[in-house]
Amino acid sequence: MINLKKKFYVTTAIAYPNSKPHTGHALEIVQADIVARFQRLLGKQVFFQTGTDEHGLKNWQTAKKEGKTILDFLDANVAVFKDLYKKLNISYDNFLRTSDKKAHYLGVQKLWKALDASGDIYKKEYTGLYCSGCESFKTEKELVNGKCPNHPTKDIDEVQEENYFFRLSKYKDILSKKIESDEYKVIPKIRKNEILSWLDKAEDISFSRPKTTLPWGIPVPNDEDHVMYVWCDALSNYITGPGYGTDDKKFKEIWPCDVHIIGKDILRFHAAFWPAMLLSGKVPLPKQLFVHGFVLSQGAKMSKSTGNVIEPFDQIEKYGPDQFRFYIAESMPLGDDGDYSEKLVVERINTELVANISNFCYRVLSFTNKNFDSEIKDIDDDKVIEEITKKIEEAKKAYEDYDFKKAVDEILNVSSLGNKYFQDKEPWKLINEDKDQAQKVLGTCVNIVKNLTILIEPVIPNFSEEIQKQLNVQDLKWKDINFELKDHKINQAEIIIKKVEVKAEEKRQETFAANLKVAQIKSVEDHPEADKLYVLKVDVGEERQLVAGIREHYSKEELIGKKIIIVTNLKKAKLRGIESQGMLLAGEDNNKNVGLLTVDDKPGTQVKVGSLEVKESQIRIEDFLDLKLKVKDGKVIYKDNVLKTDKEEIKVEKVSEGNVC
Numbered sequence: 001m002i003n004l005k006k007k008f009y010v011t012t013a014i015a016y017p018n019s020k021p022h023t024g025h026a027l028e029i030v031q032a033d034i035v036a037r038f039q040r041l042l043g044k045q046v047f048f049q050t051g052t053d054e055h056g057l058k059n060w061q062t063a064k065k066e067g068k069t070i071l072d073f074l075d076a077n078v079a080v081f082k083d084l085y086k087k088l089n090i091s092y093d094n095f096l097r098t099s100d101k102k103a104h105y106l107g108v109q110k111l112w113k114a115l116d117a118s119g120d121i122y123k124k125e126y127t128g129l130y131c132s133g134c135e136s137f138k139t140e141k142e143l144v145n146g147k148c149p150n151h152p153t154k155d156i157d158e159v160q161e162e163n164y165f166f167r168l169s170k171y172k173d174i175l176s177k178k179i180e181s182d183e184y185k186v187i188p189k190i191r192k193n194e195i196l197s198w199l200d201k202a203e204d205i206s207f208s209r210p211k212t213t214l215p216w217g218i219p220v221p222n223d224e225d226h227v228m229y230v231w232c233d234a235l236s237n238y239i240t241g242p243g244y245g246t247d248d249k250k251f252k253e254i255w256p257c258d259v260h261i262i263g264k265d266i267l268r269f270h271a272a273f274w275p276a277m278l279l280s281g282k283v284p285l286p287k288q289l290f291v292h293g294f295v296l297s298q299g300a301k302m303s304k305s306t307g308n309v310i311e312p313f314d315q316i317e318k319y320g321p322d323q324f325r326f327y328i329a330e331s332m333p334l335g336d337d338g339d340y341s342e343k344l345v346v347e348r349i350n351t352e353l354v355a356n357i358s359n360f361c362y363r364v365l366s367f368t369n370k371n372f373d374s375e376i377k378d379i380d381d382d383k384v385i386e387e388i389t390k391k392i393e394e395a396k397k398a399y400e401d402y403d404f405k406k407a408v409d410e411i412l413n414v415s416s417l418g419n420k421y422f423q424d425k426e427p428w429k430l431i432n433e434d435k436d437q438a439q440k441v442l443g444t445c446v447n448i449v450k451n452l453t454i455l456i457e458p459v460i461p462n463f464s465e466e467i468q469k470q471l472n473v474q475d476l477k478w479k480d481i482n483f484e485l486k487d488h489k490i491n492q493a494e495i496i497i498k499k500v501e502v503k504a505e506e507k508r509q510e511t512f513a514a515n516l517k518v519a520q521i522k523s524v525e526d527h528p529e530a531d532k533l534y535v536l537k538v539d540v541g542e543e544r545q546l547v548a549g550i551r552e553h554y555s556k557e558e559l560i561g562k563k564i565i566i567v568t569n570l571k572k573a574k575l576r577g578i579e580s581q582g583m584l585l586a587g588e589d590n591n592k593n594v595g596l597l598t599v600d601d602k603p604g605t606q607v608k609v610g611s612l613e614v615k616e617s618q619i620r621i622e623d624f625l626d627l628k629l630k631v632k633d634g635k636v637i638y639k640d641n642v643l644k645t646d647k648e649e650i651k652v653e654k655v656s657e658g659n660v661c
Contacts, residue, residue, distance in 0.1 A: 003045055006043060007047070007253065007254065008045070008046045008047070008258045009046075009047045009048075009049070009242065009255070009257045009259075010032055010035050010036050010047075010048050010257070010259050010261065011032070011049045011050065011238050011241075011259075011260050012032045012050045012261050013260075013263065013270070014050065014052055014096070014098065014234060014237050015050075015051075015052050015081055016052070016053045016058070016059075017052045017053075017054065017059070017074060017078050018058045018059055018062055018077070019062075019077070020080050021080065021081050021312065022302060023309075023310045023311075024263065024294065024295055024302070025081070025084070026084065026312040026328065027292065027295050027328055027332065028261060029084075029085055029088065030328050031290075031292060031329070031402075031404060032048065032050065032092075033048070033091055033458070034329060034399075034404055035259065035458075036048040036091055036092075037091060037458035037461060038399045038458040041454060041457065041477050041478040042477075042478050043477060043478070046093070047093050047094070047242060048091060049093065049094040049096060049238070049241045051095050051237055052074075052078050052081060052095075052096075052098065053230070053234040053237075054078075054097055054098045055098055055217040055218065055227075055228075056214070057132065057213075057216075058132065059073065060215060071099065074097075082095065087321055088312075088316065088324070088325065089321055089322075091461075094242075096237050096240065096241040098218075098234060098237060103241070103246065104218075104237065104240045105218055106240075106245040106246055107236060107239060107243075107246060108218050108228065108240060109218070109219075109221050109245070110244065110245040111236050111244070111283075112220065112221055112232055114281035114282065114283075115232070115281055118280045118281070118282075119167075120166055120167040120170060120280045121164055121166055121207060122167070123165070124162070124163070124165060125160070125161075126159075126162070126165075126206060127160040128158075128206065129143070129156050129157070129158060130156065130157045130158075131148040131154065131157075132154055132157065137159075137205075137206055138156065143156065144537075144539065145522065149539070149542075149543050152539065152603075161209070161210055163206045163207065163208050163209065163226075164206075164226060165204045165205065165206055166204060166205050166207040166273075166276075166277065167204050167280075168202050168203065168205050168272065169202055169203055171275075171279050172199045172200070172272070172276070174279065175272065175275055175279065176199045176200075178275070178285065179192060179271065183285065184271075184286065184289065185287065185288045185289070186271050186288075186289045186291065187288060187335065187401075187402060188291070188335035190335060191264060191271070195267055205231060205273060206229055207228070207231060207232060208228055208229050209226065209227060210225060211224075211225055211226065211227055215227075217229075217233060218233050231269070231277070232277065235269065235270070235274045235277065238257055238260065238274075238286070239251070239255060242254035242255055244283070255284065256284045256285060257286040257287065258286075258288065259287065259290055260286055260288070260289045260290070261290050261402075262290075262291055263292055263293075263294065264291050265294075267291055271289055271291075290335075290402045291335060293332065293335060293336045293338065294338075294542075295310075295328075295332070295338060296337050296338065296339045296340065297309065297340050297616075301541055308541075308606075310342075312324070315342075315345070319345060319346075319500065320497075321462065322461070322463050323349050323353065323460075323497065324345075326348065326459055326460050327340075327344070327348055329404040329407075329459045330348060330404075330405055331344070331348075332404065332405055334401070334405065338405075339569070339616055339618070341616035341617060343613075343616065343617075344616070344617055349497070349499070349500050352412055353460075354497055354498065354499045356415045356416060356419065357411075357415045357452060357456065357463075357497075358463070358495065358497040360415050360418050360419045360422070360448075360449070361452065361470075361493075361496075362494075362496075363422065364418075364442065364445040365446070365467075365490060365493035367427065367428075368445075368446060369490070369492060369493055371427075371438075372439050372442060373489075374489050374492070376439065376443040376446050376487075377486060378486055379443040379444045380425075380437070380440040380441050380443065380444045382421065384420075384421040384444070385483055387417055388418070388448060391410050391411075391413045391414045392410075392414065392451065392455065392481055394406075395407050395411050396478075414451065414452060414455060415452055417448075418449070421441075421445070421448075422441075422445055427441045443485075444483065446488075447485050449467065450471055450476070450480070450485055451483075452467075453468050455481070463496050463497060466494075469491065470490060470491050470493055470494065472488070472489060472490050511613045511614070511615045512612040512614050512615060512627070512638065513619050513623050513624065513626070513627060514567045514570075514615070514619065514624050514627060515568045515569040515615060515616055516565050516566070516567060516568070516585070516607035516614075517565070517566060517568050517607060518540070518565060518601045518602065518603055518604065518607070518645065519538040519540040519563070519566045519584070519603055520538060520562070520563050521536055521538050521561060521563075521564060522538060522539055522543070522560075523536065523537040524536055524559045526551070527575075527576060527578060529576040530575070530576045531551070533551060533575060533576065534551050534556075534559070538603075540566060540603055541604025542604075544566075544581040544582055545578075545579060545581050546580050546581065546582055546583065547575040547576075547579075547580035548580075548583075550584070550594065553595075553654075562596065562598065563600060563601065563603070564584050564585070565584070565599065565607060565643075565650060566584050567583045567585065567619075567624060568582050569615065569616060569617065569618055569619055570618070570621065571619065571621075573621075584597075585597040585636075585660055585661075586652075586661060587631040587636070587652035587654075587655035587659070587661075588660075588661050589656070589658035595654030595655040596653050597650050597651070597652055597653075598650070598651055598653060599644075599645055599650050599651065600647070600648065601645045601647045605645045605646075605647070607644070607645055607650065608643070608644060608646070609638050610638075610640075610641035610642075612641065629659070629660035630658075631655050631658045632657060634655070634656050635649055635650065635652070
């Protein structure tokens with residue numbers, strides 16, 4: 001039986017197994033696993049659920065295309081997701097497949113009937129704009145040049161059919177109040193504000209599809225001609241997994257969910273559609289919704305069309321599961337996007353995991369093996385204990401706030417303090433002057449190592465387990481973070497994480513600091529607070545907002561649809577109160593003529609600078625200006641390299657000779 005005071009239920013969004021998992025799936029499952037492991041360390045009885053969303057047209061069509069039955073197709077793809085999660089050491093308690101008739105169908109149909117009993121399901125003729133990539137209907141406002149911004153290469157279909165609808169509009173006011181008051185807490189605040197703004201205009205949503213259109217799905221109760229659309233089917237996994245419709249006792253013990261973990265692209269489904277359905281069905285709301293950003297590659301959302309996809313299996317094989325988990329956790333700011341760069345992966349492994357944490361643990365334990373027959377007795381009552389205790393509390397709060405980057409940073413600070421303490425005390429010298437005091441210093445250091453293994457366990461569990469074996473302790477919990485390990489004998493020290501060797505030619509290779517890409521301007525507005533600035537929305541493989549000082553040089557009509565070059569890895573900045581997520585590039589000559597850099601290539605295309613490696617980590621405006629790009633004969637030059645895409649050279653409008661700004 002679950003102790004309700006100690007229960008903690010965490011979920012991920014369920015993955016759509018139409019193709020193999022990508023780095024975004026890895027991000028979310030690792031973050032959820034960090035939460036689950038942290039809560040277990042606190043002594044909570046955790047129920048951690050993930051799974052797969054297996055109905056829908058894409059799965060059906062892909063299975064037919066591959067000549068497989070739908071279940072054979074799904075079984076093969078789901079096995080790949082489970083293999084990834086196994087390789088990542090994910091500690092889920094339940095993996096729910098929405099094709100599971102025993103575990104899922106009964107609860108879904110029970111919820112449908114509850115919504116119907118509340119008078120919130122009705123049938124009507126409907127004409128809508130349907131994106132096959134999202135498998136959802138879109139409004140005109142959501143489209144950019146008639147395309148879905150998330151699937152700009154796919155056509156939008158106009159669908160006319162009779163569907164069941166759910167009265168979302170009935171619940172938008174009460175739901176807004178619950179989100180505003182944090183009864184249903186949306187984290188971070190930027191996503192809370194986003195959904196509150198969207199709810200103002202929320203309309204009823206399509207809730208079914210005819211079997212003639214969608215042959216693969218859960219049947220609508222009492223209507224054999226319709227199957228449930230994704231909302232009642234997929235979203236219900238969060239309650240069917242813990243027993244809704246199949247095990248009332250288990251469901252009452254586990255529900256409500258303590259936190260859903262999802263990506264920002266499915267915010268409205270989880271912060272509007274799902275809680276409204278629960279209100280209608282008279283099911284308690286979840287407590288929290290944590291919304292993470294995207295894993296970017298080369299400054300843009302990963303996409304096969306732009307060739308910037310990072311495969312998680314390859315990265316795990318190349319660097320190791322703990323190393324991959326560490327970078328994923330440490331590189332994602334709270335609720336914002338983070339860039340995945342192999343160069344930075346290697347840098348973080350070598351400077352943070354190896355040179356800081358792993359090196360400290362090995363130095364301390366091997367020194368104790370060699371000089372004190374692997375035994376500690378007492379500790380040194382030093383101020384470092386107070387300093388580390390403060391950092392431990394900050395790390396705990398960061399975990400509780402789902403700020404995994406800050407948690408890792410504070411843990412690295414603990415290790416740094418340990419390294420400094422060991423170095424300052426110089427036990428290799430002290431051992432000849434006062435061996436008892438030297439052993440106390442090592443006692444303190446061994447306790448710091450012990451505390452580090454607990455602090456870092458949610459992020460790199462393999463490392464933590466192996467170091468605890470060397471410490472001759474096991475299954476430590478958060479309550480064991482202290483300096484009370486005394487009169488204790490440790491086991492033999494071994495190096496767990498090793499430095500990644502970088503080839504000499506890679507070390508010598510010159511890099512180009514700015515990550516430049518082709519972008520297409522989708523909209524232009526006047527900046528409300530500045531006469532010389534425009535606010536642009538551009539497509540660079542994803543939508544970004546730019547603030548640009550070209551109002552005196554280009555009209556709005558000239559800019560719409562134009563393909564330009566932007567810096568994608570420039571640190572975000574606010575210009576007169578409006579955020580700019582990059583910078584467009586222009587040439588300027590001695591006569592103050594200004595012309596945009598342009599090229600006829602698709603949005604998201606990488607700009608190349610000879611054979612130089614393009615830097616992917618964030619840069620400051622000063623770093624860009626230091627490049628001193630020139631315009632010569634209407635082309636852009638960097639150290640004799642002409643900037644170009646694979647298709648053609650970058651051109652500069654209106655300017656023949658000058659500088660790029």
